[in-house]
Amino acid sequence: MTEYPHIPVMLEESIQGLGVIPGGRYVDCTLGAGGHSEAILEHSYPGGQLLSIDADPKAIALAAERLKCFGSSVLLVNDNFANLKDICQRYEYMPVHGILFDLGLSSMQLDREESGFSFQTEAPLDMRFSPGQELSAADIVNTYDLAGLSDLIWKYGEEPFSRRIARAILEKRPFKTTTELASVIEKAVGGRHGRIHPATRTFQALRIAVNEELSHLESALAQAQSLLGHGGRLVVISYHSLEDRIVKQYFQKEAKGCICPDDIPQCVCNHKPSLRLINRRVITPSDEEISRNPRSRSAKMRVAERIIQPGEGRFFHSRAKGLVNHVSETGSVRYGQAKHKGVVQRGGS
Ligand SMILES: C[S@@+](CC[C@H](N)C(=O)[O-])C[C@H]1O[C@@H](n2cnc3c(N)ncnc32)[C@H](O)[C@@H]1O
Numbered sequence: 001m002t003e004y005p006h007i008p009v010m011l012e013e014s015i016q017g018l019g020v021i022p023g024g025r026y027v028d029c030t031l032g033a034g035g036h037s038e039a040i041l042e043h044s045y046p047g048g049q050l051l052s053i054d055a056d057p058k059a060i061a062l063a064a065e066r067l068k069c070f071g072s073s074v075l076l077v078n079d080n081f082a083n084l085k086d087i088c089q090r091y092e093y094m095p096v097h098g099i100l101f102d103l104g105l106s107s108m109q110l111d112r113e114e115s116g117f118s119f120q121t122e123a124p125l126d127m128r129f130s131p132g133q134e135l136s137a138a139d140i141v142n143t144y145d146l147a148g149l150s151d152l153i154w155k156y157g158e159e160p161f162s163r164r165i166a167r168a169i170l171e172k173r174p175f176k177t178t179t180e181l182a183s184v185i186e187k188a189v190g191g192r193h194g195r196i197h198p199a200t201r202t203f204q205a206l207r208i209a210v211n212e213e214l215s216h217l218e219s220a221l222a223q224a225q226s227l228l229g230h231g232g233r234l235v236v237i238s239y240h241s242l243e244d245r246i247v248k249q250y251f252q253k254e255a256k257g258c259i260c261p262d263d264i265p266q267c268v269c270n271h272k273p274s275l276r277l278i279n280r281r282v283i284t285p286s287d288e289e290i291s292r293n294p295r296s297r298s299a300k301m302r303v304a305e306r307i308i309q310p311g312e313g314r315f316f317h318s319r320a321k322g323l324v325n326h327v328s329e330t331g332s333v334r335y336g337q338a339k340h341k342g343v344v345q346r347g348g349s
Helices: 011-018 035-043 057-073 081-090 107-111 137-143 146-157 162-172 178-188 200-210 213-227 241-255 287-292
Strands: 025-028 049-054 074-078 096-102 228-238 275-277 300-306 315-318 323-327 333-335
Touching: 011 035, 011 096, 011 228, 011 300, 025 035, 035 049, 035 057, 035 096, 049 057, 049 081, 057 074, 057 107, 081 213, 096 213, 137 146, 137 200, 146 162, 146 200, 162 178, 178 200, 200 213, 213 228, 213 241, 228 241, 241 275, 241 300
Parallel strands: 025 049, 025 096, 049 074, 096 228, 228 315
Antiparallel strands: 228 300, 275 300, 315 323, 323 333
16 A cells, blocks of 8 residues: 555544535645545545645645546646635536645645755755745745744744744844754743744744735635535634634634624624534544544644525535535526546646
């Protein structure tokens, strides 16, 4: 059996959360090494379709090899999931039965020295998911002013020593490599205190800022919701509290009915829930999974189901038949057919 460099996290739980059915149509917004994508394709056989996205062209190339046996059932798109709706519109790929986000970075990216995500090995301060992005981590540490840098490290790293670290960076810059930066941070906070390396939070903050991870997630969640048919599932796996908070708050807001202020005696907002929470408590990996794959330890999964109120939308899907129906304004029904032929697309829009 081929060993892949990234072990998919909470694989069974993801397939269950998505409610994958034969003939269903799915989107994997974070292809990586293709582990989740492969399982979705296996469980949606026969007749299933999958569109998988990754910003990293190297992930697309690796997964293309892994998934080639699925032929025209899968379409790989090298793009940012912040463009999710445009991508699906381009391929007339909607409505869908399920959408998965397995956020953050893959083991390949973490282990790839030249990407600069890890402070364990000497590498250029890059941290971009895609080489097409303009801003790198070096640009941030070498050009931001004290307030900008210390806010960023505080906001995206939740680092209590953010100001001290930012001041040390300004004193010692310019920086070229990960290890130079990590050692200045370590000195700035007076050496190692606990279990985690003192540069961990700052590196997380830089990566989030370089890839605009939080704003892209917020925008992609709303786009994903609009692509789901009634009963379609949205599954998000996150790896730090900032991401999980965004997912939790978004799901809670969309699952609410009336959102009128408490002092109004009667509802005037007419707000209707557009999501149903499938798991009230967050889902985490089992002890067995964590011991098999320690990189899964911080994972948190949330699952929600799309509700389309009567008269609100035109999309319905039948779980029983495993087919997506498109009901037009005039009431005629056609079964959805995505407009793609299993092309591996390189280079995003
Ligand atoms: C944790 S890995 C996914 C692993 C995958 N589920 C598997 O089983 O192999 C996350 C992937 O998402 C990609 N990614 C992160 N943010 C992205 C974004 N905004 N747009 C597109 N891809 C993104 C990363 O490049 C990385 O390959």
